[in-house]
Amino acid sequence: MELDTNKKSTRGRPVCELKQAEQKAKLILAAKLLLNDKSYSQITIRDIASEANINSAMIKYYFGGKENLFVALIQSIADEQFSQFEDLPAQSKPVYQFILRFGEVLQTHPGFVHLLSEEVLNKTTPLTEAFMASFPARVSKFLPPLIQQEAGIADGVKAKLAAFQLITLIVSPYILKTLRQQAWQIDDTEIQGERWAKDLYQHFIYGLKESDINEVEF
Known part of the structure; x- marks a missing residue:
């Protein structure tokens, strides 16, 4: 049975570009919503991940960290x-x-x-x-x-x-x-x-x- 090399995954990270775009948009929206109730310094990566219902590791993977996520926002x-x-x-x-x-x-x-x-x-x-x-x-x-x-x-x-x-x-x-x-x-x-x-x-x-x-x- 041959393996489809186009479907390889990297440590559980989504390969599909559409899925990646959706997750990035969710994280940006989560940061925006949290900012209505908390100051930037009070918001944690865990808060953003919880609000978006996405693994917190994805913030570093997509944006490199909290600050760059807010730059994207x-x-x-x-x-x-x-x-x-x-x-x-x-x-x-x-x-x-x-x-x-x-x-x-x-x-x-x-x-x-x-x-x-x-x-x-x-x-x-x-x-x-x-x-x-x-x-x-x-x-x-x-x-x-x-x-x-x-x-x-x-x-x-x-x-x-x-x-x-x-x-x-x-x-x-x-x-x-x-x-x-x-x-x-x-x-x-x-x-x-x-x-x-x-x-x-x-x-x-x-x-x-x-x-x-x-x-x-x-």
């Missing part, structure tokens, strides 16, 4: 969300749509916000590098042209600075959640949805256009 969230921004240049109010959609990213991925505030800001790690490449670096190329398109700004530097101001306005209420809730008594529902997006959009666009019309002298 950041990249997957970024790829998923930026695919939803591709049609923005064709929208009548692309900046408004960006504010609305990016706000939805922050609302629907609380664990991502936790990771950003606890592990990315003011640190230099592979997680920091992955985040910078996946989100800020991409936004810095994507958002200024939208602002130029809608506000009619020819100055690329001014558009870049305006884009940085806008993304700061969008993200800050989530990063400063404790301050927002305890000092200002502003709950999550007040910084979500179309009303918040419209208010932010109007203040931003109006202020941007006014700065073109009337330069304030000091």
